[in-house]
Amino acid sequence: MSRVFVCCVLLCLGTLTLAQNAKSSAAQTSPTPVQVVYLLEGTTIVTYNVDPETLNPSQIGSLTVPAAVNNPDLYPGLTAVLNDQFIYYRGYATQTQQRVWVFATDATGAPQLPAVQQFNVTSFGGLQVDPKANFAYVVSEGVPSNGSYTTPWYLRRFVIDPVSGKLSQSQIEATYALDNGAEGTTFCGLSFLGFNSSGTRLYDEVACSGFSANNATYNERTVNLTTGALGSDVEVYSWSNGTEGYESVQFVGDRLFDFVTPNDYQPGAESVNIYPVVPVTSTPLLTCTAEMLEACGYSTGMAHPSGEYIFMAIAGDLTQIDKVEVSQEKIVDTSNYIPYEVTQFSPDGTLVYGVQHENSGYQILISGFNVATSAVTPGGSISAPSMADPFYVAERQ
Numbered sequence: 001m002s003r004v005f006v007c008c009v010l011l012c013l014g015t016l017t018l019a020q021n022a023k024s025s026a027a028q029t030s031p032t033p034v035q036v037v038y039l040l041e042g043t044t045i046v047t048y049n050v051d052p053e054t055l056n057p058s059q060i061g062s063l064t065v066p067a068a069v070n071n072p073d074l075y076p077g078l079t080a081v082l083n084d085q086f087i088y089y090r091g092y093a094t095q096t097q098q099r100v101w102v103f104a105t106d107a108t109g110a111p112q113l114p115a116v117q118q119f120n121v122t123s124f125g126g127l128q129v130d131p132k133a134n135f136a137y138v139v140s141e142g143v144p145s146n147g148s149y150t151t152p153w154y155l156r157r158f159v160i161d162p163v164s165g166k167l168s169q170s171q172i173e174a175t176y177a178l179d180n181g182a183e184g185t186t187f188c189g190l191s192f193l194g195f196n197s198s199g200t201r202l203y204d205e206v207a208c209s210g211f212s213a214n215n216a217t218y219n220e221r222t223v224n225l226t227t228g229a230l231g232s233d234v235e236v237y238s239w240s241n242g243t244e245g246y247e248s249v250q251f252v253g254d255r256l257f258d259f260v261t262p263n264d265y266q267p268g269a270e271s272v273n274i275y276p277v278v279p280v281t282s283t284p285l286l287t288c289t290a291e292m293l294e295a296c297g298y299s300t301g302m303a304h305p306s307g308e309y310i311f312m313a314i315a316g317d318l319t320q321i322d323k324v325e326v327s328q329e330k331i332v333d334t335s336n337y338i339p340y341e342v343t344q345f346s347p348d349g350t351l352v353y354g355v356q357h358e359n360s361g362y363q364i365l366i367s368g369f370n371v372a373t374s375a376v377t378p379g380g381s382i383s384a385p386s387m388a389d390p391f392y393v394a395e396r397q
Helices: 294-298
Strands: 034-041 044-050 057-064 077-080 086-092 098-104 117-121 124-129 135-141 150-160 167-179 187-195 201-209 214-222 234-242 245-252 255-262 271-276 286-288 300-303 309-315 318-325 330-338 341-345 351-358 361-369 376-384 391-396
Touching: 034 077, 034 376, 044 376, 057 376, 077 124, 077 391, 086 124, 098 124, 124 187, 135 187, 150 187, 167 201, 187 245, 214 245, 234 245, 234 255, 245 300, 255 300, 271 294, 286 330, 294 309, 300 341, 309 330, 309 341, 330 376, 341 391, 351 391
Parallel strands: none
Antiparallel strands: 034 044, 034 391, 044 057, 077 086, 086 098, 098 117, 124 135, 135 150, 150 167, 167 187, 187 201, 201 214, 214 234, 245 255, 255 271, 271 286, 300 309, 309 318, 318 330, 341 351, 351 361, 361 376
């Protein structure tokens, strides 16, 4: 099988949820979502719920995907729909044949047998579900023609059945011709970076690497909420650092968070830029360097789902929580920390997940996070037996 960017598998942008209100005669209340963690141990999906009071996880399900086999070269992938009523597992039926399995879940988020659907696919990368759970979008890598220095990449749309979660009506929305690294040239790949909150915009990244250049372009496409059809790519942001560094970009709300990592090994040279999400954005709302906040110059970070905080990895086992003050054009230290490397957030931002490596596996560490105050509450942990076992988070409503 040809190469696929595994970063789009590790990054889990397909688990966003929206709160659903339940009305009573006296008042309106919001149901408490069930916080779910899926750990993929080879071809087995192990499901955990996180207690909202103690923040301790409990295993509530374990399902071995029928007819799936381990592929030692590539990670499996998982995507949950809006309210986690269905999940999509991407794995292998043989060492070379990729397949998608669709499972319904119970009230705890645990997938149930039998699979409601399974079908073979080719070179599927990221699978993204729109916030209204009407459509699923997939990136896949095609096969280059003989002697070609480019490879076709496809952006494909599926319709989601609201009752069963089944995917149907496959439709190619866009085709890309990207450099494939032949004879030492640059290799490029396509991946998703999620939707805006209303689902009217889909963001993608075309990232390239080679001996003489590293660069990336970030685009947005309009989404027709009725048909799922996508508009043309519109460039939002791009960078090209040659061999001198790398930028990591996240879309959160109406902002683009850009974490800049130069490759010159100079202390304090890193920085954070926050841009408005507009075509060919170039004027940041704010820029943070070590002169403003030491963490901006010495660490890389992740934006919180609220867009109000960034979590800066100031050491391998320490994350600093910083407040984004756009009106004051600065980022400030909240004096709150998490004693591990943060890698994911719950969709509502109230839980923080990180990793701590140990032997051949790792621990998934859980903390509560108060969005109003930035206070952190330590929680429990989940043991992952292998570094090759990715985990994904969701909310069941």
